Amino acid sequence: MLRASKGVGPVPPGASGGPLKNLPSNRERVLNANHAAHDLLKEIGRGQNATRPAPKVVNFLRQVEDLTKDLLSTPLTDWQQELEALRRDLKQEIQAVKAAVEPPARQTIRSFADAAARAPAPAHFLSSSSSSSSPTRPAEVARDREVVVCLGDRSQISAFRRLTSAELTKRANQARAKAARTTNTAPLASVAVLASRQLKSGDLRFTMRDAKEAEIMRIHREKWAKGLCKTAFVHMPTWGIIVDDVNVRSLGINRASEEIPQERVIKDLLASNVQYWGDRADITKVSWLRIPSKKSGSLVVEFTSPVPANVAIDKGVLWDCDNLTAKVYDRSARVRQCFNCQQYGHIGTTCANTAKCVYCAEGHQSRDCPRKDTQENKCANCEGVHAAWSTECEARQREFE
Numbered sequence: 355m356l357r358a359s360k361g362v363g364p365v366p367p368g369a370s371g372g373p374l375k376n377l378p379s380n381r382e383r384v385l386n387a388n389h390a391a392h393d394l395l396k397e398i399g400r401g402q403n404a405t406r407p408a409p410k411v412v413n414f415l416r417q418v419e420d421l422t423k424d425l426l427s428t429p430l431t432d433w434q435q436e437l438e439a440l441r442r443d444l445k446q447e448i449q450a451v452k453a454a455v456e457p458p459a460r461q462t463i464r465s466f467a468d469a470a471a472r473a474p475a476p477a478h479f480l481s482s483s484s485s486s487s488s489p490t491r492p493a494e495v496a497r498d499r500e501v502v503v504c505l506g507d508r509s510q511i512s513a514f515r516r517l518t519s520a521e522l523t524k525r526a527n528q529a530r531a532k533a534a535r536t537t538n539t540a541p542l543a544s545v546a547v548l549a550s551r552q553l554k555s556g557d558l559r560f561t562m563r564d565a566k567e568a569e570i571m572r573i574h575r576e577k578w579a580k581g582l583c584k585t586a587f588v589h590m591p592t593w594g595i596i597v598d599d600v601n602v603r604s605l606g607i608n609r610a611s612e613e614i615p616q617e618r619v620i621k622d623l624l625a626s627n628v629q630y631w632g633d634r635a636d637i638t639k640v641s642w643l644r645i646p647s648k649k650s651g652s653l654v655v656e657f658t659s660p661v662p663a664n665v666a667i668d669k670g671v672l673w674d675c676d677n678l679t680a681k682v683y684d685r686s687a688r689v690r691q692c693f694n695c696q697q698y699g700h701i702g703t704t705c706a707n708t709a710k711c712v713y714c715a716e717g718h719q720s721r722d723c724p725r726k727d728t729q730e731n732k733c734a735n736c737e738g739v740h741a742a743w744s745t746e747c748e749a750r751q752r753e754f755e
Contacts, residue, residue: 735747
């Protein structure tokens with residue numbers, strides 16, 4: 355009779371009067387199974403006249419013996435470590451799949467600073483000396499990386515039309531490099547024009563590697579722009595903010611309908627906020643977002659750099675012994691276009707002009723245009739090959755400015 359090994363048979367929970375913790379450990383059970391398989395194989399090997407079991411049974415017992423021997427030779431801690439590593443890898447794979455499948459949560463960007471916080475923008479400096487300027491993170495949107503040059507001469511515009519984008523880029527980099535050498539301006543030597551395009555207006559648009567390089571080009575514009583042609587000059591963009599709750603009388607006027615004294619207000623704004631904006635901040639214009647009907651309203655302040663605009667949105671604007679909140683100014687929100695005559699400055703409900711189609715500029719309503727689903731467009735304002743509401747329209751671009 356075969357000798358039974360302790361713990362080989364199943365032990366039901368609570369059979370010994372205790373909970374599951376009274377069962378033998380997994381290692382003991384593996385050891386017992388190994389002993390049982392070994393003893394059974396020995397008994398089968400000694401039997402001569404007794405009926406031998408089927409070969410499948412013998413093979414099974416050998417496999418059990420080999421398996422339990424391998425399990426006993428491998429420490430349990432190794433299994434646990436491998437299992438934990440597999441769990442970590444699986445968790446990472448699940449997170450990666452979720453990130454690829456699930457759309458990102460929509461985030462509202464309320465300022466240049468918010469846009470910069472979500473993008474890997476480089477350190478941005480107002481001056482060419484990085485040792486005396488504090489870095490900040492500007493909005494890395496396309497406009498911040500672009501430098502627009504106005505040629506100022508129709509004959510030059512025609513001449514530049516014959517150049518390819520690659521030739522424009524090469525010519526701009528040559529003018530930049532020459533200016534860096536002849537004027538000993540190191541920052542110009544560290545930047546590079548990546549792409550170029552001549553706009554329908556004839557202006558040249560150069561794309562830099564980042565906003566920092568674009569600002570270096572604007573700061574030193576007088577040194578390199580003339581290298582393109584004698585009449586060329588750099589168009590200076592603005593970054594606007596809206597300052598809320600500005601008292602009308604604090605601007606030195608009695609009624610909001612009166613003209614704002616630009617020079618005095620700009621000077622006082624810069625002086626009041628020099629601690630945060632720095633002494634190199636520059637404001638081109640201040641104006642009402644809309645004429646206020648009460649004692650205070652929202653004032654639009656336009657900077658020549660996104661750096662002080664970021665700071666103003668982040669820290670507020672000091673004015674009239676108060677710290678006022680500021681937010682980004684969306685210039686396109688102020689553009690009013692009539693969809694009856696397609697002109698700017700009023701809306702369709704107050705329009706008395708003859709109707710013009712937004713698609714083809716003919717004298718019919720836009721909804722009735724037979725060519726609205728084709729590419730045969732004509733602008734009612736500039737006669738360009740586009741619809742009247744296109745962002746490529748020169749008339750629309752002038753409204754933005």
